[in-house]
Amino acid sequence: MYHWDFYVVFQSFDLFLWGIWATFLYTVGSILIGGIVGLAAAFARLSRFAPLRIAARTYQEVFRCTPLLVQILWAYYALPLLVGYTISNTTAGLLMLSFYVGSFYAEIFRGGINAVDKGQTEAALAVGMSGLQNMRHIVLPQAVKKMMPAFINQSVIQVKNTSLLYAISIPELTYMTAVVNSETYRPLESFTLAGVMYFALLFPLTQFADVLERRMRRSD
């Protein structure tokens, strides 16, 4: 029978906290950058200018159809050979996480915008609004509501995806857990604790997404 001993692991609790902090920073940073990239890509996909549509579509498919781990390793080890200077693991990691989530956000945003009834745009234009005013005052407020559950779900996945940064030695929660493990030789306690922490972080978020979704369905 295995003898659980969390004591030694708890002694390294500060390492876990640093790990959580880094996980948080990479999550929030990549969600922000990815949000902007995704919004730009979504508008590009909705544009009347074909080259813009094709460029955005290409970006999306490249990032959606290759594994994030490969993207991260590629940006860190391969991209420097192409551009001729080194790229820090921070930059490579943040960049790839952002573009990766951006490619999924773009689809969520586009879907949300398209889900707004065309009659809304017609009514907005009919009172003399410009395309931009229509987007800002009429379409986006409705689209945001429609896309919120999918956006939160994607962001939950994003928290978990930061664990892949382990591969390029970024000291997020998974990496820090490995450090604790190598110091304590307590893999069962270390990785169990890491799992519990991820769960504690994410479970409230998925619950929140469910509540939102249910409330939306009721208000329709």
Added chain:
Amino acid sequence: MDTTIDPAISVRQLNKRFGALHVLKDIDLDVMPGEVLGIIGPSGSGKSTLIRCMNMLEAPSSGTLSFKGRPVGRRFRSAAGDIGTGELRRRVGMVFQHFNLFPHLTVLQNVTKGPVVVLKQSAAEAEATAMALLAEVGLESKRDEYPAHLSGGQKQRVAIARALAMKPDVLLLDEVTSALDPELVGEVLNVIRRLAENGMTMVLVTHEMAFAADTASRLIFMEAGRIAETGSPDEVLHNPKSERLRSFLSRFHA
């Protein structure tokens, strides 16, 4: 012509194609200020498309549209000779068959949104106008409701108030009662009738022949993308010249 009054809306040789489908064919039409022009005709004859061309929700394939003597351009902004689609739509209101109220805004906000965003009115000014209009259509008490909580007739009256809040010179109405339960049609028609009595220039597509007869000052009958007959409601409804109009009307005499 030596008349000094420009038509509110003037359509010349207007054609509209959707791909291979030729929907409007060489339409010539003037809407004079104060006139209530009714448009009748079978389904698919191009009534909606014509009225949507009048505020450039559909861009004509060829031909010209003028507003008060000024040609309408394709761009949003008005230019030297042309009036832009933005200004045109500010001054030509539209009411839709399916209301198209903004569901994320309250009744009051639905009415004030255009004046605030487009006309840059202050919130207070827009609200004062909106409340007066909501009173006119009998919906003051619903100011803070969301559209989802209104009946169809109430929604359409809000939509009319929303259009009127822009103080348009012309109001376009496309079958505004055909999505309503029969018992709610009257309350909307009453509002429109009152607008007509107050001299509002209107173009209305309708299947309500009795309403067209006593509200419109002129009727046109559309058939396969053309204006097949035009005249006073009495002439068009009671003295049809063509066999097509006669058979169209026979469907309404029940």
